[in-house]
Every structure is written in C-alpha cells, then in structure tokens.
Amino acid sequence: MRLSVDHRTIYRFTEPQSRLVQMLRMTPQNTHDQTVAQWRIDIDCDARLRQGRDGFGNAITMLYIDGPIDGIEIDVTGEVLTSHSDGVVHGAYEVLPPALFLRPTETTAQDKAIADFAARVTTPAQGRIGALHRVNEALHERFTANPGRPEPNLGAAAAFRLDSATSRDFAQMFIVAARSLGAPARYVSGYLLTEREDDHRPTPHGWAEAHVDGLGWIGFDPFTGDCPEEHHVRVAVALDAAGAAPVAGSRLGEGGERLEVDVVVSRDGQ
Amino acid sequence: MGKQAFDEIMGAPGDTRVRPELAALGRWIEETPDAELRRRQQAAETTFRQLGITFAVYGENEAAERIIPFDIVPRVFLHDEWTRLSEGLVQRVEAINAFLEDIYGERRILKEGILPEDLVMGNAQFRPEIAGMRPPHGVWAHICGIDLVRTGPDDFFVLEDNARTPSGVSYMLENREAMLRLCPELFREFRVAAVDSYPDRLLETMKSVAPHGVSAPTCVVLTPGHYNSAYYEHSFLADTMGVELVEAADLVVDDDVVWMRTIAGRVKVDVIYRRIDDDYLDPLVFRPDSALGVPGLIAAYAAGNVAIINAPGNGIADDKAIYSYMPDIVKFYSGGECKLPNVETWRCREPQALKYVLDNLEDVVVKLVDGSGGYGMLVGPTATKQEIEDFRAALIAEPHRYIAQPTLALSTVPTMAESGLCPRHVDFRPFVLTGSKGVQVVPGGLTRVALKQGSLVVNSSQGGGTKDSFVLMADQSQRMGAGGMTQALGGMTQTLGEGMPGPEAQS
Amino acid sequence: MLSRTASSLYWLGRYFERADFIARLVEATVRLDVLSSQPAGEAAWASALAVTETDEAFAKTGVPVGQRDVVRFLTLDASHPGSIVRCLDMARNNAKAVRTALTRESWTAINRAWLLFENRATPGSTTAQLNLVEAVKTESRGFEGAIHRMLRNQTTWFIRLGQAVERADNTARLLDVKYHILLPEGQKLGGAIDRDQWTTILQTVSAVTAYRWMYNDGLRPADVIDLLLARAELPRSLAASVEETVDVLNLLAKRTGQHGEADRMARLRASRLGRTRSGEVIASGLHQYLQAFIQENALLHGAIGRQFKFL
Incomplete structure (x- = not known):
C-alpha cells in the first residue's frame, strides 16, 4: 500500500524566544515491510538541521534556531510503501536487546490493576503470543477509542481508571500489561491510515510492540484492536510514549507556548 | 568491636613495636607532644575553613556548611605495597573501561553469560538513551575513584568502584599542602611521592581524549553551581588546571557543536569535565525538567564533537549490584585473575544469599544497591535491635535492592582523639586516570577515617575525617638532606595495557 | 571571560554600591530628622523612600511613615528588594558565583557586610541605627580598597x-x-x-x-x-x-x-x-x-x- 503522510506541527510562543533546540523523531526507516519512498522535513524559518540516531536506533533530526522567534512550523511530508506480514517486524534496526524493554518507566510503571486485568483475560494455555493477542482485544473492548490529543503526562495506571483512551494511552496500558506477563514491550510512534477520507487528526498515532522468543517483535494496536499491517507507518520506538515523542524541545525565553498538530494520512492513487 | 585490627603503623595485633619500615614515623609520633599535634591539626583546619573547603550536609539547612575534620597523623604506603596495589588498580580500571565499551556496544559479556542480562538491562544505571554511542578514543571512565579497605599488610579489598564523578581529590591535594607546611620534618624522613602534579595530569588526560582532529582543545569544568556541596572542589580543579568553570547556562549547543558564551562571543568547547549527574546533562534526552542541563549536549556527543568526562552511562560500571560480579568482569576482559579482590558479597536477590543474610543480620553490613554516602546502610554489629528489625522487613519486601557484606576488621591508623592518639578505622580512595594513551594511578589518594571509636563508617556526612596518604618512593636512602627540598620529584606510575587490550583496542 | 561571570561581577558592583548608597541615605536622613535643630519629621522619611523609589512598596505595608519603620524597611526588611539586606544578599550571591575570581579580601568585605544583618530583627535605637549604617559604610570602604588591590x-x-x-x-x-x-x-x-x-x-x-x-x-x-x-x-x-x-x-x-x-x-x-x-x-x-x-x-x-x- 502506498501511504502519504502530511504532519504539521506548529508552536506559538507568547513571548519571543531567544533560542530553540529541538530533537525531532520524525523520520521513518526502512524495514522489510516498510519502504520510505520519499520523506522531507521543512521548517518555516532559518534553522540548522543535523541528522543522527538516538540510543534506541531511531533516526533523529536536531533542530537549532536562533531567536528572537515567536513561533515555528514543522512540516513533515512523505510517502511510504507498506506490505503485509502479520504484525511481525522484520529487518528493523535494533540497538538494544529485548530484555531492556521489561523495564518500567514513570508512565509505564508496574500497576496492580492492569496486571490483574491481564491475568484475568488470559489463560496459561494460550501461550505467550495468544495471551498478548487476548490483552490487545480486551483493552480495545474495555475502552472507548478517543481520537483526540492525549493529555500530557497521563501514565498507564491513571489512564486505566478512565472510560476512554487515546492511542497513546491504549499503547502504554498494553505495554504495562505485556510486561506484567513477562513479555518485553515497547512504544511505537507513527501514523495510521483510517478509513475515513481526508481525515485530519490532532495527533500522530501510537501503538505497541511486544517481543516473543522465536518470532521477534510483534506489533499490537489496542486502539484498533488489531495487529498493525499495511495501514501503519512505523517511525520511532522507546520504552514509553515520551521516549518516542516526535518532538523533544527546549527553548530559552519567558512565557508559554501553544501547540497545534495536524496529521493527514491518505492512500495514494485513490 | 571485639575484633583486633591490623594497624598500618603499629603493625599486627599483639605487636609491641612499630612496623620496622616506619620506625621514623613511630618516633615522630612518640616524640611530638600531643598538644603540638593538636595545634598543627587546628592550624590546618583553620586554613581549610578560610579557603572555604566546606561541604553541605543533607538534611540540614543550607547554612550548615562544615569542614571535614583533618587528622595530622598520615597513613603510609610502603613502596612495594603501592606497586602491587597499582597493578591491581590499573587492571581494574582497564576492565571498567572495557566493560563500558562492551555493554553499550556489542554486549559480548552478556552473550557469553558472564553477567545475567536482566541485571544490566533492568538496571536504571544502564542508559539505553546512549546505547550505540561511543566516546572519543573509546575512553569512558577517565577518572575513577576506587574505594579500598585493608585488613592486613597485603590484604586489600575493593569496597566500591566510583566511575561516575568521584570527588575528594581536592582533599588529597589540600591535605598534602597542609602536611608540607605543618610537618616538614616528615618529608625529610621519608621520600614521599608528589601528588601536586594531579591537575596537570588531569588536564593532560582531558586533552588526550579531545575529539579527533582538534589540535588545541578547549577544556572546561561543568558545575551545577555554587549551591552544590562539592562546589569548592569544582572551582579548585578549574583554577588549578587553568580552565573555565562553567554552568549549564554558559553552554549552548548549535549545529551539534558545544560553545560557551563569553563576553567576546562564542568559544567552541571540546572537552567537558562534568560534575553533574547523567540525569541533568541534557533535558532533551534525560530528565526533561532539568534546568541544569545543556539541550543538545548528547547530540553533540553522539556526533563525536565533544568529549564528556566521565562518559554518560558509566553508572552501570559502579553499581553495587554489578560490583559483586567485578572479579568475573575483570577476568573476562583482562584474561587473567583479578588482582584486587572484592569484599565477599551476598546478593540478596539470590534466595540462598538472602537467607544467610537474614540469619546473620547482627554480623553483616547491608547496603542499598543504589545508595551512596553511607545512607540506607545497616552496620549489624553496632545497630540497635529496632534498626535490625527495620532492615529485616525491608529486605524481605525488596531483596533485590540490597547486598550484604561481612564486617571486616578494617585496618587502623593512630588518630588524634580526645584522650590522645588512638587507633581508628580507615579506608582509602586512590584516583586513577585514563586517557587515550593508557591508565595511570596517582601516587596518593584520600584516606578517610572513622573518628568515632569502633566505628566503621568513614563517610564525611556521617562523622568521618581525612588524613594525608603518603606513598613512599623506591629508594628511601637517597632522601634529600635537611634543609633541601621537602618533596621528592617524580610521581605517577603509568602502565600501558599490560597483556590486555586497552580500551582503544576493544572496538 | 564567561558572560555569566562578567554579569555576576557587574551586578555585584551594582548591588554593593546600592547598599552603600542606601546606608548613606539613611544616615543622612537620621541626622536631618533626629539630630538637627528643627526635626524634619515625616517629610524627611518620605523623601528617603522617594529617592529609593520604594514609597509605594512602603505604603503597601500599611505602616505610617516614621523614623523607626522606614529605617527598618530600608535596612532590614528582606521582603522587598530595596533594602540594604537584600542588596547585600544579592551582592553576596553574585560574589559566591564568581568566588574564585575575587581575592579573599574582597570576598571577606562582602561577607562581613552581609553578616552584619544576621539575626537582626529590629533597627534599635537611633545610635544603633547609626552604628549599623556606619558598619555597612566601613565594609564598603574595605571592599573598595580590596578592589583596588586586585589585579x-x-x-x-x-x-x-x-x-x-x-x-x-x-x-x-x-x-x-x-x-x-x-x-x-x-x-x-x-x-x-x-x-x-x-x-x-x-x-x-x-x-x-x-x-x-x-x-x-x-x-x-x-x-x-x-x-x-x-x-x-x-x-x-x-x-x-x-x-x-x-x-x-x-x-x-x-x-x-x-x-x-x-x-x-x-x-x-x-x-x-x-x-x-x-x-x-x-x-x-x-x-x-x-x-x-x-x-x-x-x-x-x-x-x-x-x-x-x-x-
């Protein structure tokens, strides 16, 4: 499938900033099932850009801007060819061993309620892979999917107490549940093609991957209840959503900021 | 405490005479009146106070700036003792560097099953954020402080490795200054290896690891600021090396290059000796709420444009949970037996060890795996019943957070107490430098002394003091005549990767 | 030189100078009000507040203008930035940040001036007030001398x-x-x-x-x-x-x-x-x-x- 992505991020500052340094995790990489046909990051002002990699192997772009600056617009556009492989990730660039992804973080801390839930919806007879599928479906059934923008800093444990969940919250809850079952699990940020035509969304997409010995990393998207196939564009992975966030930024200056995000994913040739 | 300890000057328990090599020191102790020793000690402490060599005590208010008590009687290493010790230190620090290079790269040590994978991967000190990055010249632990204890003439044990930002080197230098001024006669009796070249050696080490292609590197010391308890040492090191003492706000990263802001504009920075924790280095990569950090610093590091001393991520090498595996780690990388043994350690994460520890809480020392500075620690033999029960509960609840060690009969050195000179337990922190050309041990270090009778806790935050540490040179007969130089020349023992690949060759 | 260092030194100079000026102003106003043949009273103190641009801040305290309270406000009150104690505090913080660039002598002068205010809650009698500002002036002169002996x-x-x-x-x-x-x-x-x-x-x-x-x-x-x-x-x-x-x-x-x-x-x-x-x-x-x-x-x-x- 040929997917085209247009991801626009706009920051507006209430006071002019004297400097801006941002780390962008906004560039997808090739895997056996994902080929980046073209991809570009455009900035609406004079900026110095540097390519690199973070510790998780994600492609990063460092962005340096001198002020005074009262806003910035980051426009990411590209085309990606995806193919079908039952959710198993093949040929991704891996720096760290799966065992690392058993580690809890602040937003994916161990949580008794989630662990109990995971234990309740699974049976030992299902085996690891069966159990993970079951958790994925059970989470999808339990929460209403909220396509809006996630609330900052809401951890998995707190999200589990609500009735609806954003894709980020779904993914982080899945990660906590999977780890409680002993499976390494990680957060994936990226894009999702939805069925609706010309659908503008206020946030990129997030889902999870869990590791099963013998198979490797397998994608799970509790937001859709399925395993990612051709509709997902995989961009960055980390222990949690914050680690895989598209933008980590720092600015030098007073005042607050306003963020606007607009994501359009469409299928080419339709 | 019941156990008789080896005294580093007076000799083994039961000996009636001073160790023969140190007869002159014994005479000095005997002949100098206590009142005179006290006077000199006070003179030294007055100087320290005036210089502002103070530290803040956690849990007390900011005004509580104290000096660390100084004891006038030095601790002495014989030349042969030091040579053997140095070999062990070099071996250990080479292994620490090789371990870090491996663990953030290929991870051979995990693949070969020497270390349990979960112990590293589940350890907060292993920093996935910098995996795959490599410091210039492959040097990770440029400055190590290896904490040692001693139980007999040749029985040294490593108590703890410090591969992050070991402090205390300013005390090594200031204590020596004080001794040269107050007890010059001792330096006529003994040829003592000089330590005052330390700042030059450190600067040399820093320059040697500058990014490739930089011919005249700009080095800086990065401090969290003057509110930090070790600020004196930060400023001392910057001043003695003649480099700028910067705070995070003085640094800016642009185009993956680090600059410092000066009144004449930006100046490129090549080597940063940072005295702030990993967590606060770069808010884009580590703690986002950190105001102490330099945004973009890790990107500059990953791009190979700056050397960070010590390298980020080093905490995994001096973690207490990893410590118990150090003999295996040293063996793995050096190919030989570990020359400096560990103190026997029970890993409470292992059920059998936990059982032993719970059964013997009155006799062992229990430590938090991630604790430091003598906090979160149980010293069984001196603990109250309540403290022991509290630790028992904590151990049962979270055994993986603790290790335990036997209480050793730590060596003593005569120390000035209320009632005159008395034996007091000591430990030792030598400083080991690693540059692009190899590892060197500074002939001296920081001797910490537990001032309370019987106490084994030497931490300054818990009532410990310091002493000067003499390392005697090879030929004691050729000492300078009276009235000549009071300090012998020479100094560092430098060893180039003996029989094992240095960190350079590991890649 | 680092920009931050330069900035700290500059502000150190400004704050110490300001502390010295306020001390002189208080001294002169005490003399004008209390020691002259015709006490100038409230007006003298109001003008002292006006000179330091703290009249509004003082009015907010709700206390009537008078010698004792204005002196306390201008010297000891750590809650507003125009008091000597706050100026010295700022001067000392800046000095601390560049401690190693200063000679011991100049640091000591700043530190001693700062210590004058430790544990002092009230301005005391007129004599005590004059002694205090005189002591600030003395340390200030010491600082001036120390600076001239620096590189x-x-x-x-x-x-x-x-x-x-x-x-x-x-x-x-x-x-x-x-x-x-x-x-x-x-x-x-x-x-x-x-x-x-x-x-x-x-x-x-x-x-x-x-x-x-x-x-x-x-x-x-x-x-x-x-x-x-x-x-x-x-x-x-x-x-x-x-x-x-x-x-x-x-x-x-x-x-x-x-x-x-x-x-x-x-x-x-x-x-x-x-x-x-x-x-x-x-x-x-x-x-x-x-x-x-x-x-x-x-x-x-x-x-x-x-x-x-x-x-």
Missing part, C-alpha cells in the same frame, strides 16, 4: 562598571527628589534655604568638606547642584560616574578588542555632559534633565548587557 583586569573592571552605572543612577535620583521637595514650584532659587536639608544631600554623597573646598559662597543650592552634576572631581557626581563608565569600557574594549553600542552611548553621554552648564540645566528644568539622565542610564545598562552577552 587590574576584566574582573575588577566589570565590578567598577557596575558601580559606576549604579552610582550615576543613585546620585541622579537623590538630586531629583531632594530638589523637588526643597523647591516646590514657584519658589525661587536663592531664596531662604533650609540649610539642614541641603547639608543632607552633601552628606549622602560624602561631599560636605569637598563642597567647602570648592565653593566659597557658603551653602547655595545652585552650587550644590553644580557639584553633584558637573564636577568630575567629586567621585559620586554624575560627571565622575559618567567618566568612569567611559574609562572602564575603554579598558574592556582594549582587552577584548571589541567596541560596541555601550562604548558609543557612554562616550556620547560623557561629551554631552562635558558641555553642560549646571546653570542652564536649572533654568531649563532640572527635573526633566535628571529624568532623561536616569532613562539614558537604564538604556546604557541594557546596552552593556547586550554588548557583553550577559545571560
């Missing part, structure tokens, strides 16, 4: 630059407020004057004796204004402060090899002041002149910050 390099120059900019501001404010109070509109310069009030101005800038030396016609307001405005011989005059600013900027420019906006502004101001006749200023409006001067001084302060890239 003649950027470290001392940035401290001196801060002092000069602060001093220009302080003297201008002093003159403006006192003149305003002493000569209400319509009153003629040269009429019957309040000797005590005019002496207070001279006392505040340590110029009582200097005035006698330089002017022979007894106490004349026009001469006092001339002295404080145009006579570079008096260290605290506007002319001297302006000259000092130019000199120090020159030294810095020679060392760093960079001239900039601040140099140009300072030189322009100095040459203009050099041509100024105090008589003409009085005739055309001293208040307007001083207000413009204070504003220009603030602009120069900003230019210095930009030129040396203060954080």
